[in-house]
Amino acid sequence: MFGAAPSTAAGTTTVKVASYNVDSAWREVSQPEIPRWDARLVGIKNSINAVKPDVIGIQEAPDITIGPRLYTQAADIRKATGYAMYQPANGTAEPIPILWRSGLFKLTAASYKIFEYKRYPDFGRAMTWVKLKSRATGHDFFVFNTHFEVGAGAQAARNSEAAMLAAEIKRVNPGGLPAFVTGDFNDTSSNSAPQTARLNAIGYGDSYWMTGTRMHPEYNTYNEYRRPRVGGYRIDQVYAGSVTGITVVYWENWTAFGNQMVGGRPPSDHNMIYTVATFQ
Numbered sequence: 001m002f003g004a005a006p007s008t009a010a011g012t013t014t015v016k017v018a019s020y021n022v023d024s025a026w027r028e029v030s031q032p033e034i035p036r037w038d039a040r041l042v043g044i045k046n047s048i049n050a051v052k053p054d055v056i057g058i059q060e061a062p063d064i065t066i067g068p069r070l071y072t073q074a075a076d077i078r079k080a081t082g083y084a085m086y087q088p089a090n091g092t093a094e095p096i097p098i099l100w101r102s103g104l105f106k107l108t109a110a111s112y113k114i115f116e117y118k119r120y121p122d123f124g125r126a127m128t129w130v131k132l133k134s135r136a137t138g139h140d141f142f143v144f145n146t147h148f149e150v151g152a153g154a155q156a157a158r159n160s161e162a163a164m165l166a167a168e169i170k171r172v173n174p175g176g177l178p179a180f181v182t183g184d185f186n187d188t189s190s191n192s193a194p195q196t197a198r199l200n201a202i203g204y205g206d207s208y209w210m211t212g213t214r215m216h217p218e219y220n221t222y223n224e225y226r227r228p229r230v231g232g233y234r235i236d237q238v239y240a241g242s243v244t245g246i247t248v249v250y251w252e253n254w255t256a257f258g259n260q261m262v263g264g265r266p267p268s269d270h271n272m273i274y275t276v277a278t279f280q
Helices: 037-051 073-081 152-172 194-201
Strands: 013-021 055-059 063-066 069-072 084-086 098-100 105-114 126-134 140-147 179-184 236-241 247-253 273-279
Touching (some): 013 037, 055 140, 073 098, 084 105, 098 126, 126 152
Antiparallel strands (some): 055 098, 084 098
């Protein structure tokens, strides 16, 4: 893991931004051999507390009723970790909250945009965003979070979602303030991937390629509740961009271990990924 608390020397803001698909509690219905949400929550909390991201884009953390129980996954993560959180009202958008360390950053704006609405568990696709201000430097920056359609036959949907995502980012951040885009894009990052092409076109790069200092780049970010698997298939990404310049100094594909494991499995079917970047 890289570094510790953010540095603000010489008016520079350093921020550690993570993306984490935590997997819905619906898993207990679709795959009952996987540990249930309450057990996985402990591993997720321990993973987040080990990495200590400053901001986290979360995917698949819905408010969902299974049998007699209402699960409030995002709120559970917020309570377990002590982060502040923005999440649209239940039922308005796919569950993609953004969490941040309120001692470091102040929320100044937030909203969401629906790309396509569907009733859960068929995810409707959307994006959320927050504008944060560093309490130490006064620098403003944005974080956008999204989750694209899954499936080999869903390329047209992902193409459309990428176009809508880029257009909304341009609308929300026309001045090109420093910004990060987190997400499970269900498509590995490449020049031909729709999210890469669309975000490159508006000045955002995949943080993986913006630094030569990486940890576990050889592993898939989608782990299927197994220990790390070599393949480099990165469907989870963090993009970064700024008209004034942004420097990515580190990228990691976090692999769970120790008290982050649950019944011998990672706490989600995705690894958390994160990047460390600086801007002025």
